[in-house]
Amino acid sequence: MSGNYNVAIMGATGAVGQVFLEILQQRNFPVGELRLLASSRSAGKTVDFRGDTLTIQELSKDSFEGIDLVLSSANGSLSREFVPAAVEAGAVVVDNTSAFRMDPQVPLVVPEVNSADLDDHQGIVANPNCSTIIMVVVLWPLYEQIRIRRVVVSTYQAISGAGAAAMAELEQQTRDVLAGKAAAPKELPHPIAFNLFSHNSAIGPDGYCEEEEKMIRETRKMFHDDDLRITPSCIRVPVPRTHSETLNIEFAEPMDEERVREILSSAPGVTLVDNREANHFPMPLEASGEDDVFVGRIRRDLSQPDGRGIDLFLCGDQLRKGAALNAVQIAETLIERGLLKREVAAVG
Numbered sequence: 001m002s003g004n005y006n007v008a009i010m011g012a013t014g015a016v017g018q019v020f021l022e023i024l025q026q027r028n029f030p031v032g033e034l035r036l037l038a039s040s041r042s043a044g045k046t047v048d049f050r051g052d053t054l055t056i057q058e059l060s061k062d063s064f065e066g067i068d069l070v071l072s073s074a075n076g077s078l079s080r081e082f083v084p085a086a087v088e089a090g091a092v093v094v095d096n097t098s099a100f101r102m103d104p105q106v107p108l109v110v111p112e113v114n115s116a117d118l119d120d121h122q123g124i125v126a127n128p129n130c131s132t133i134i135m136v137v138v139l140w141p142l143y144e145q146i147r148i149r150r151v152v153v154s155t156y157q158a159i160s161g162a163g164a165a166a167m168a169e170l171e172q173q174t175r176d177v178l179a180g181k182a183a184a185p186k187e188l189p190h191p192i193a194f195n196l197f198s199h200n201s202a203i204g205p206d207g208y209c210e211e212e213e214k215m216i217r218e219t220r221k222m223f224h225d226d227d228l229r230i231t232p233s234c235i236r237v238p239v240p241r242t243h244s245e246t247l248n249i250e251f252a253e254p255m256d257e258e259r260v261r262e263i264l265s266s267a268p269g270v271t272l273v274d275n276r277e278a279n280h281f282p283m284p285l286e287a288s289g290e291d292d293v294f295v296g297r298i299r300r301d302l303s304q305p306d307g308r309g310i311d312l313f314l315c316g317d318q319l320r321k322g323a324a325l326n327a328v329q330i331a332e333t334l335i336e337r338g339l340l341k342r343e344v345a346a347v348g
Contacts, residue, residue, distance in 0.1 A: 004032035005340060008067045008091070010082065011074035012036035012056055013045070015164040016096060019324035020071050021049060027328060030335070037063050061085035068340060071327050072096055087123035092340055094327045096127040102217055111329045112268045113140040114222045118330070118339055125334070127327045128222065129214040131155050131234065134316030135245055136219055137293045141267040142310075143223065146255050149308075150229040152248040153215065157199060158239040158284065159192060160318045166192075167240055174238070192238050199234035209234060242284035243322060244315045246297075254307035257300050264295055269321065274298055287315035291325055 007024070011017045017038075024031060034049055036056045043058040057063065059078070064070065064086040070093040072079055072086075079099035086093050100106040107117040108126045113136050118125060128136070135153060142148065159170045166187040173183040173193035183191035190197045201210035208216075212232040220226050237244075249255075265272045273282045274296035282294035293316040301309025316322055334340045 004030045005068040005335070006033040006035070006066055007031050008035040008037055008064060008070045008086070010037045010059060010070055010072040010078070010086075012047070013038045013042045014073055015160060015167065015319060016073035016323045018164075019319045020073065020328070021047065023320070023324050023328050025050060027332070029328060029332070032068075033066070035063065035067060064089035064091050067091045069331055069334075070094070071324075071331070073323070073327075083124060092121070092123055092125070092331075092334060094125050094127055094330050096323055096327055098129070098214065099126075100124050101126040101128065101214070102221065108218060108221050109330050109333075110136055110140075110222060110326060111333045112137055114224075115333050115337075117222075118334060118337060121334075121339065125330055127323065127330065128218045129211070130161055130316075130318045130322030131157060131211060131232075131243055131245065132215050132218040133322050133326050134243060134293045134314060134318075135215065135247065136222060137269045137316070137321065138247070138264065138267070138295050138312070138314050139219070139249070140223070141263050141270070142249065142251075142255070142260060145259075145263055147252040148228065148249055149252050150250040151219075151231075153230065153232045154246045155199075155211075155215075155232065155234045156196075156237045156239070156244040157211075157234060158241050158243050158318055159188075159236065160241045161243065161322075162188065162200065162236075170238060170240060188236070192236065194238060196235055196237045199236055201234075208232075239284050240288075241317065241319060242288045242315055243318045244282070244284060244313065247312050247314065248301060249310045249312070250301075250304065251308045251310070255310055256307070257298050257310060260298050260310055260312070264298075269293060270295055272296065282313055282315040284315050288317055289320070290317055291320055292316075293321060 037059040045056045070086045072095040076097040076099040079097045199211040211234040215232045216230045271292040281296035287294045295314040297313035
């Protein structure tokens with residue numbers, strides 16, 4: 001990557017926004033000006049970035065003049081309101097909300113899976129849902145070898161997926177319960193300390209929640225396979241950070257577990273953690289703060305005697321690969337492919 005790019009972070013004070021800042025520094029992203037945008041409540045606060053003190057500005061439709069890239073982690077309604085203004089100002093937006101994911105004119109991208117879809121972007125690229133991202137990083141290299149017909153996925157989703165306030169609530173509830181007090185949910189519908197419950201998104205008429213519907217629709221869109229059968233069950237668990245998932249995969253042809261290990265051991269964005277002798281497999285504690293999705297517990301599905309079934313377990317940091325890292329990787333890929341619209345001279 002050459003040259004610097006003027007970057008705006010929309011939703012800069014949220015959990016994902018804070019990780020955007022970390023990742024831009026860690027990956028030495030070519031930033032010229034960095035503009036931090038948030039609500040009026042946060043405007044005026046300061047943040048350190050690469051030795052400079054930056055002041056958070058209130059988000060408005062005039063916030064994007066001279067900006068090349070917007071990394072958006074505000075909510076869906078704010079994205080629908082402000083993203084068009086950013087595109088009109090000449091920026092490319094990588095949006096980390098559900099606002100544009102299923103728009104047929106907007107590519108939905110995980111770079112390890114379908115970076116070629118970026119060629120057709122019209123100013124907006126959608127970042128998939130966190131649970132979808134960490135699943136497809138593992139599924140895609142297997143799908144490329146033998147077509148997958150069906151996936152049964154159960155998620156164990158960290159509270160980080162519900163935002164910074166929910167993370168603070170888990171900590172406070174844990175302290176309260178250990179002190180003999182009752183857990184008092186505010187951000188979440190039920191107590192989360194020492195508990196788990198069905199994902200706190202709206203339930204549709206078919207009984208699937210919004211999170212489950214996202215995993216189905218988004219995976220099919222990125223794989224360009226409307227016939228791929230996926231049935232998820234999404235659960236919130238009292239883990240601060242990093243989602244986990246069990247996958248039961250049915251292939252179109254027999255798939256040997258050793259072949260799965262061989263494929264995943266060299267797959268981009270994947271770390272194999274599969275030590276049966278030590279009973280050591282992926283754990284949120286070890287995957288937290290890491291860029292790769294950890295995968296293990298790879299074994300043949302004994303309920304499918306024809307050899308077409310594989311079970312596995314994975315963990316992926318929801319705030320990194322499940323959100324901010326994937327968005328930054330999309331931006332890096334746009335630059336590498338010459339698809340970021342406007343380059344500016346180096347600053348300083």
